[in-house]
Amino acid sequence: MSQEKQHISSYTSHFVVLITLIILTGISVAVTRVEMGPLNTLVAMIIAGAKASVVLAWFMHLKFDNKLFAIFTALVLVIFLLVLYVTFFDYSYR
Amino acid sequence: MSETNTTNQHVSFLKYQGKYKGLLGWILSTDHKRVGLLYLYTMLVFFSTAAILGLLMKLELIAPGMTIMGPQTYNAMFTVHGIIMIFIIVVPGLPAVFGNFFLPLMIGAKDVAFPRLNLLSWWVYVIGILTVLSSQFIGGWPDTGWTFYAPYSFRTPVNILPALFGAFILGFSSILTGINFIVTMHRMRCPGMTWFKMPLFPWTLYATAWIQVLATPVIGITLLLTVMERVMGVGIFNPAMGGDPILYQHLFWIYSHPAVYIMILPGMGVISEILPVFSRKRIYGYKAIVLSSLAIAFVGYFVWGHHMFTSGMSGRALYAFSFLTFLVAIPSAIKVFNWVSTMYKGSLNLQTPFYWAVSFIFVFMIGGLTGLVLGSLATNVHVHDTHFVVAHFHFIVFGGTGFSFMAALHYWFPKMFGRMYDRTWANTGWVIFFSGFLTLYLPMFYLGILGMPRRYYDYLPEFHGGNIISSLGAIAMIAGILIVFVNLIRSSRHGEKVTEKNPWGGRTLEWQTDTPPTLENWETEPTVTEQPYEYK
Numbered sequence: 084m085s086q087e088k089q090h091i092s093s094y095t096s097h098f099v100v101l102i103t104l105i106i107l108t109g110i111s112v113a114v115t116r117v118e119m120g121p122l123n124t125l126v127a128m129i130i131a132g133a134k135a136s137v138v139l140a141w142f143m144h145l146k147f148d149n150k151l152f153a154i155f156t157a158l159v160l161v162i163f164l165l166v167l168y169v170t171f172f173d174y175s176y177r
Numbered sequence: 178m179s180e181t182n183t184t185n186q187h188v189s190f191l192k193y194q195g196k197y198k199g200l201l202g203w204i205l206s207t208d209h210k211r212v213g214l215l216y217l218y219t220m221l222v223f224f225s226t227a228a229i230l231g232l233l234m235k236l237e238l239i240a241p242g243m244t245i246m247g248p249q250t251y252n253a254m255f256t257v258h259g260i261i262m263i264f265i266i267v268v269p270g271l272p273a274v275f276g277n278f279f280l281p282l283m284i285g286a287k288d289v290a291f292p293r294l295n296l297l298s299w300w301v302y303v304i305g306i307l308t309v310l311s312s313q314f315i316g317g318w319p320d321t322g323w324t325f326y327a328p329y330s331f332r333t334p335v336n337i338l339p340a341l342f343g344a345f346i347l348g349f350s351s352i353l354t355g356i357n358f359i360v361t362m363h364r365m366r367c368p369g370m371t372w373f374k375m376p377l378f379p380w381t382l383y384a385t386a387w388i389q390v391l392a393t394p395v396i397g398i399t400l401l402l403t404v405m406e407r408v409m410g411v412g413i414f415n416p417a418m419g420g421d422p423i424l425y426q427h428l429f430w431i432y433s434h435p436a437v438y439i440m441i442l443p444g445m446g447v448i449s450e451i452l453p454v455f456s457r458k459r460i461y462g463y464k465a466i467v468l469s470s471l472a473i474a475f476v477g478y479f480v481w482g483h484h485m486f487t488s489g490m491s492g493r494a495l496y497a498f499s500f501l502t503f504l505v506a507i508p509s510a511i512k513v514f515n516w517v518s519t520m521y522k523g524s525l526n527l528q529t530p531f532y533w534a535v536s537f538i539f540v541f542m543i544g545g546l547t548g549l550v551l552g553s554l555a556t557n558v559h560v561h562d563t564h565f566v567v568a569h570f571h572f573i574v575f576g577g578t579g580f581s582f583m584a585a586l587h588y589w590f591p592k593m594f595g596r597m598y599d600r601t602w603a604n605t606g607w608v609i610f611f612s613g614f615l616t617l618y619l620p621m622f623y624l625g626i627l628g629m630p631r632r633y634y635d636y637l638p639e640f641h642g643g644n645i646i647s648s649l650g651a652i653a654m655i656a657g658i659l660i661v662f663v664n665l666i667r668s669s670r671h672g673e674k675v676t677e678k679n680p681w682g683g684r685t686l687e688w689q690t691d692t693p694p695t696l697e698n699w700e701t702e703p704t705v706t707e708q709p710y711e712y713k
Contacts, residue, residue, distance in 0.1 A: 159391060162478055169479055170427050173494035 090147035100141045107134045189693045207292035213278030227261035235651035238644045251634035252320035259323025264347045267578045271443035275585045276382045282687035283376050285367025285703040290360040298353035309343030327414035327425035331407035345400045348393045355389030369705035376685045376709040380467050381446030384474035388435045396432035430481035438477040444581030448534050453710040454683045455531035456523025460710045462515040469508035476505045486557045502552035529603040533584035544572030565625025568618045591680050595693040596672035602664040610657025616650025
């Protein structure tokens with residue numbers, strides 16, 4: 084296997100990611116106190132998605148890796164979201 | 178990567194002596210070819226077992242009333258038949274056997290990307306099988322059907338847990354194989370083999386591998402939730418506790434419909450390999466076949482609801498799923514068109530693999546067209562849960578995967594074992610199998626339209642005639658299977674020796690290496706300069 088160039092993240096960027104995740108966790112807890120009906124689930128999913136994106140991009144180095152991996156990850160997320168959408172399409176109209 | 182030395186470099190993988198000898202030399206080998214054969218032998222044993230269970234069911238149905246078994250035994254029979262055939266045979270089927278054996282050979286690699294993970298996937302597979310089989314000794318065979326539907330699966334008095342855990346473990350084996358294949362195709366193609374110079378069987382394995390990796394975790398989670406429902410009563414599927422049994426069906430089919438494409442896509446790849454070789458003609462529409470494989474894999478994720486048309490889903494969801502189901506027929510039809518066009522004006526070489534391949538197209542067409550009856554909302558309601566569904570399912574899954582598996586076995590047999598089977602017996606076996614298959618399953622369409630429900634050990638006297646024909650077909654089909662298996666098993670040891678690299682005149686890379694291949698497949702790494710299937 085050839086020696087490939089590896090990106091090494093700085094402590095500062097890890098720290099910023101950590102703070103971001105803590106803030107987003109705080110928001111996801113706080114938002115449960117606001118009554119929005121079915122939208123509560125949607126907001127919780129969006130915050131969780133944002134947290135997962137931060138972890139994927141910085142902790143798992145997707146941001147610094149070959150773009151192909153980012154494309155595949157995005158495609159998988161699209162499939163996942165479509166499956167969720169189709170499932171809840173049934174529940175919304177039942 | 179497997180270890181080798183210069184003295185073993187030219188030795189067939191079948192005769193290679195590594196660190197371990199005898200049986201250990203096989204069950205601890207990381208060579209992709211030996212792992213492929215380990216899967217093959219395991220599957221032959223369990224396919225035979227499940228086929229016998231199927232025959233016993235058909236014997237029960239040869240006359241109304243109790244013939245050879247009661248209702249509880251019949252319920253257990255169709256459940257175990259389904260679990261073995263689906264989770265142990267057709268889901269791993271072609272990728273585990275022929276994918277493992279031929280993927281590295283077809284892309285010019287020495288092995289898969291992770292040989293040890295590959296061997297681990299077989300061991301996980303065996304552990305999964307043993308877990309399923311342990312049902313017999315802890316609480317009796319499961320009786321819910323292979324779908325483990327809620328609320329049956331958490332209310333049945335028999336112990337369903339070993340079967341649920343077994344299917345869960347088998348899923349891990351599937352995921353490991355999928356990951357291995359994706360990485361292998363991305364990283365280990367030989368020089369010159371661009372994506373659009375890759376043969377079609379690896380392409381279908383690639384599409385399949387993505388389904389294995391992405392869809393299998395859903396069934397894992399669903400089965401674990403069912404275990405939790407049964408053991409802890411968490412109330413997620415139990416309507417008495419506020420749960421939703423239809424959610425189980427959604428989750429189950431989110432995996433299990435794409436799983437149908439795990440079963441059928443590699444089969445389509447095999448047919449796309451065989452037809453150009455035996456038509457002596459370039460495959461018609463290479464890129465269309467590649468793109469249709471990827472389209473099937475993608476659209477196949479969103480059609481699962483057609484298994485649930487009578488379950489109580491919302492009307493709008495029914496329309497959406499029916500529409501999506503019709504969409505997935507388009508790429509499948511593209512493939513059939515391309516296969517027929519490949520044969521058109523070809524110089525046909527009528528050999529056993531070709532017979533299996535063309536009969537695949539025939540049964541797949543019947544399965545596909547009857548699938549339109551089931552995909553349409555109005556007609557689905559009438560034939561739902563009847564023998565029509567059983568017939569359609571077997572035309573697709575057994576007709577699709579089974580015929581293509583047999584086609585692959587007869588096509589690649591000389592390369593795998595360095596011997597040729599008896600062609601007369603092979604053709605005889607095919608004729609009897611094919612006739613038996615049609616006699617067994619065609620009457621089921623008629624019985625289903627008349628209204629005979631599936632999964633009952635008994636039926637009304639008016640269904641007797643169709644059932645007699647169907648049961649006789651089952652006996653004929655089993656006779657055909659026996660002839661095929663005995664011929665192949667005998668020929669693997671005593672068949673005429675094949676030393677030439679390319680007995681069929683194939684154009685893909687696996688035919689450019691030794692017969693049978695050596696441990697590391699290639700003396701020098703091959704370089705690809707032209708498209709596969711270039712017949713001039």
